[in-house]
Amino acid sequence: MNKSKILLLFAHPSQRRSEVNRPMFDTASKMDFITAVDLYAEYPSLNIDINREQQRLLDHDLIIFQFPFYWYSTPSILKEWQDLVLEYGFAYGHDGTALQGKRMLCALTAGGSEKAYRADGYNHFTIRELLQPLEQTANMIGMDYLPPFALFGSRTAVEEGRLSAHLECWQAVLHALHNNDYRFEDLAALNVLNDGLSHLSITTHG
């Protein structure tokens, strides 16, 4: 099976304070099969270069949005990116078929615990449910939507020594996604990708 080229679009507006996302981004940046883009660095005044972004999408098979979960959604630049780049005639609508058959993944960190993101938790919805606007966007533009790869309780991950395990897992997931070591159907219905590591036939590195 062909290997997937991965485009990682990273949105974090306060990287000085980042404890998990920045290390995740750095890990991914070192992998040669990933094009890692720091959106806030490239467009600090939100003037997104639509042509360049569309070309990037065309050049890759799997698009990852990596971000800290803000108000149950993405940081604003990722919304701006969607608004501008997923144009009528390019991503949807008449002749808008450029992205069909590609895959989409959200890799995010959430402050609340996993228990909070349940019907009986204080956030009332699962993380997958809260990301439904993105899932439907993927549907609309013909992309296969993978369940989100999430780290819960991210504000205490470093203190509790969970960071390095998470980074190793992240690295393994990226390799598996690149090598296409999985069947999409096995994963499609999961709440979070982290529940399906066995389906990704993950080989641990390091």
Added chain:
Amino acid sequence: MTIYFIQAVIYLLAAVIAVPLAKKLGLGSVLGYLLAGVVIGPIAGLVGQETTTIQHFAEFGVVMMLFLVGLELEPKMLWQMRNRLLGLGGLQVLITTVLIAAIALIMKQPWTVALAIGLIFSLSSTAIVLQTFNEKGLTKTEGGQNAFSVLLMQDIAVIPMLALLPLLALPELMQAAESMKDAAAHHEELSLVADLPGWAYALTLIASIGGVILLGHWGSQPLFRYVASSGLREIFVATALLLVVGIAALMSLVGLSPALGTFLAGVVLANSDFRHELESNIEPFKGLLLGLFFITVGAGVDFGIFADSWLFILTATLVVMLLKAGVLAGLAMMFGIRDSNRWLFSLSLAQAGEFGFVLLSFTVQQHVLPTPLAAQLQLVVALSMFLTPLLFILYQQVILPRYQQQANDQPYDTIEEQGNVVIAGSGRFGQIVNRLLLANDVETVVLDLEVSQIENMRRVNIKSYFGDATRPELLHTAGIESASLLVLAIDNRDEAVELTKYVRHSFPKVKILARAFDRGHSYELREAGASYIVAETFHSALELGAEAMRQLDFHPFEVEQKKAAFNRIEAESNDHLYQQWLKGSEGERFDHDYRKLFIQLQSGIQQAMKNDRADGHTKHERGWTPPPKGYTDDFEH
């Protein structure tokens, strides 16, 4: 007269040949000077007796060096260093003295001689170590900083040592000297304090030190301003020299170490606006004199004595260096200096120093040490100084790479150390740049040629220095080598271009961010090698234009988008215009093609602005555009 010229030629020639060669071979300039001295002295016999005289003169280089060291040290920093100074430095001197004296005692030396030897070898070479740190960029490392505190403490310790040593005089040597005493009495050094009673002496000391501090703090500023306003560079150089030599003279007159006096003056002047200008003026003198000093050390090596007792000299050198390094390593462990820094700290200070020579000749004069022993010890001091550059090479080639390997293996070490920024020109442009950087804790060094401008900045508590940024020495003392950026905001457009060329050529690693006056100037700067150029009026004019549009009831967000589009097109076409400009001949650069392109640029911008964004997706302007009316029909069938 002729003989002086010939001597000068010999010394200069030796330095000119040996030093670049030594540097090329990676040995460092100090070893180059030392070897040059050995060649013209004991090997070729080109220079002889006068080396001792020259050495006394060249010791003034050490004095100047301490002045420069003081300039780098603000009083606040000195106070922060007090623990390391007294703890690390004090213990080093104490323990090394005791151990070496003990060894001398075991070798059946009388205790007075043993103690004198211990004191002499407890000192390290400020000249070699600081010079090498500078050359190899080790000054700012933890090991380098700690080594510096120890050196400073040693330099301070020399003063009580000079007071203590005469008390150790040997009776039999005293007697031998008795007959010569009358003759010697006439050669007493010129001194203001020789015949004063104790209390008056103490008062004189306090008065002179206080005088230096007061004068440095309040007197220097008006003096320098007065001299600087004359605009004569050589007079400023003369003033700087006068200051250093004057303080050295005063200190000698009252029986204090000139090195310590000028160091103190340096510390007082460290806050001065003229600090960098002073540094750049004294620096060349210091360099030459220190070089001369090293040459005389090399020339003073007596192979006769070495041949007679080479075994003793070699063993003694090795024992001294091992012991000193051992003590330093132990102290480093105690004070939590780790890894490569511990090595640097221990290896760099393992030699005996130039103050060793001073103390040796002093002890012989004071009949503490017998002359033959002193001659042998002199060789030990010289030999240990010879070996020091080799230890530095060992550190850089063998030890450091190992630790760097380790450091490289650690993951996620993303926060890189921020370099300094040199800002040339602190007028209406440079000052804003400086304020933004300062507010974000970026270390800046601001240079400006207008004394009044510096005064203005001082009134709002922003520090800048007097000096002409287009002079290489001044850029050097402002730290251009270690800076990561140079912000170029000087008022003279031609000099800005020249400076860009110079910095691009001499310090290719330094990025140059330049202010241009207009388009032509920006191209000149670009051609000269500036990495980023901004025309001084462009952004503010654009901002004003945007405000005009807002006043005309354009929607603010739309105005923002138009502005971004304008910026983008401008940047895109700038490259074409630049290429065209490059092709044009000198003086006729605004030729026909260029003008045509500029007109094209303007019409391109107009075109882009006219396109209604809801209508077409033109190349130049796209934003958030609603899909066409009725587009949902496609989905609902």
